[in-house]
Amino acid sequence: MAIIKKITSKAVFMGRLSHGGDLLEEITAICIQENIRLGRVEALGAVQQARLGFYDQQAREYRFMVLEQPLEITKLIGNVSYKDNKPFVHAHITLADKEGHAFGGHLAPGTLIFACEVILEAYDGPFFQREMDETTGLPLWAISE
Ligand code: ZN
Numbered sequence: 001m002a003i004i005k006k007i008t009s010k011a012v013f014m015g016r017l018s019h020g021g022d023l024l025e026e027i028t029a030i031c032i033q034e035n036i037r038l039g040r041v042e043a044l045g046a047v048q049q050a051r052l053g054f055y056d057q058q059a060r061e062y063r064f065m066v067l068e069q070p071l072e073i074t075k076l077i078g079n080v081s082y083k084d085n086k087p088f089v090h091a092h093i094t095l096a097d098k099e100g101h102a103f104g105g106h107l108a109p110g111t112l113i114f115a116c117e118v119i120l121e122a123y124d125g126p127f128f129q130r131e132m133d134e135t136t137g138l139p140l141w142a143i144s145e
Pocket of ligand 1: 107
């Protein structure tokens with residue numbers, strides 16, 4: 001059953017990330033710094049290399065792929081909630097190589113920024129805490145009022 005809650009926009013942050021930084025870690029650090037407990041993120045730019053996850057639904061574990069090449073970020077989209085009592089960014093990314101071929105997946109640590117422009121929107125709303133879901137094996141949202 002779907003669980004849907006009403007949230008409202010609180011603030012929007014916009015900026016650029018550090019050359020050579022880890023993409024997921026930099027976004028997470030902004031959320032901690034700005035105390036964003038609920039939100040959304042989008043970004044574009046380029047990476048020096050990427051590490052992407054694919055969730056193996058049968059084995060119930062992530063398989064990781066490392067792309068050791070410069071790539072364009074054609075789209076990064078994600079959300080911010082709480083896991084283990086701290087802000088947690090869940091993002092998916094689509095990347096393109098020099099011939100325009102696309103790769104995509106779950107953004108994992110190990111993706112290194114070449115240049116990146118990011119927009120982060122913070123929300124007011126109920127507490128979205130990630131808890132282990134028995135059906136999928138994934139840490140999904142347990143939403144409180
Ligand atoms: Zn994911």
